[in-house]
Amino acid sequence: MAVIAGDNEQLLAQIQQLEHERDELRKDIEQLCIQKAGPSYLVVATKMHFQRTAALEQEIENLKKKLAASTRDNLNLQEELSEAYRIKSQLADLHGAEVTKNLEAEKQLKFFQGCVAAAFAERDHSIMEAEKAKEKAELMFQKLDEVEKKMERLNSDYLEQQRFINKLQADLAKQLDENKAFKKVIDRFYGIRQQSFQDCEDTSWDQKCTCLLEDSSEVWSYNDPSTSKYITECLRRGIAVGAELCG
Structure with a gap:
């Protein structure tokens, strides 16, 4: 964009310079015509003036065409730049949205990681409690077996005592x-x-x-x-x- 703006300014400066030279040339020819006032010289001066003016006009016209083309290119580039800025803004919005999603995903990931860690800790605690409960159950079964054996002995003694009491x-x-x-x-x-x-x-x-x-x-x-x-x-x-x- 800065290069195109510099080219346009240069073309405008050249057009202004040529127009200035054309005007100065016209003034010079008019003065010469007034001074000499001869018919033959006037024809030659007029012819030179027209030639010089036509060349300047042609050069000015070419420069104007270049300026118009450059202006169109500048407008096109400005539109493209605006579109690029719009796309860039959209991409920035999309990037921001993706960053937000990523942050939210990271939060959810950390949350789920915490949940998983808590679940593993709870599982390990449950396994330890289950092992303790299993040991207690085995101990209780042993005690229950001893109690049952003792109950059998007591029942046997009770029956013996009952027979003795009956006797x-x-x-x-x-x-x-x-x-x-x-x-x-x-x-x-x-x-x-x-x-x-x-x-x-x-x-x-x-x-x-x-x-x-x-x-x-x-x-x-x-x-x-x-x-x-x-x-x-x-x-x-x-x-x-x-x-x-x-x-």
Whole structure:
């Protein structure tokens, strides 16, 4: 653009210079014509003037054509330059948009990278927690197995104790039945004793046993050896069973 503007200025300067020379030449010819005023010289001067003027006019016309062409080229170049500036502006806008997109993409990329890193960290943490949970589960299974074995032993002991308790309950029931029978026997002997000693005082069953144990064998003698032996044996058994139950 600067080169074209310089060429146009140079052409304008040349046109102005030629027009100035043409005008000066016309003045010179007019002065010569006035001074000489001769017919022959006037024809020659006029002819020279026309030749010189025609050459100058032709040169001026050529320069004007060049100027017009240069002006058209300048306008075309200005239009092309404007179009280039417009395209450049569009490209700058597109570049700015792409830069913005790239920045946004970089932000999203960093965000997703952070998410991925967090996900990996969470995964590693979950794996560690899973391993810990697995170890705890294995330990719990071991403890559960020990508890089950202990429960089996306790159940076995419980069944054994239950069988023993059932046996004791059966023995106790049998002893209670025997005890009732022996109490009846002892009550009868003690009733005989009360009748013999005319003792109407009532007392507990333990005291009855004590009284019968402390009485001598002569108290229970009825001048019948077989009866005395029977009474003594019954009394001995009843007192022994009563003492065992009391103890």
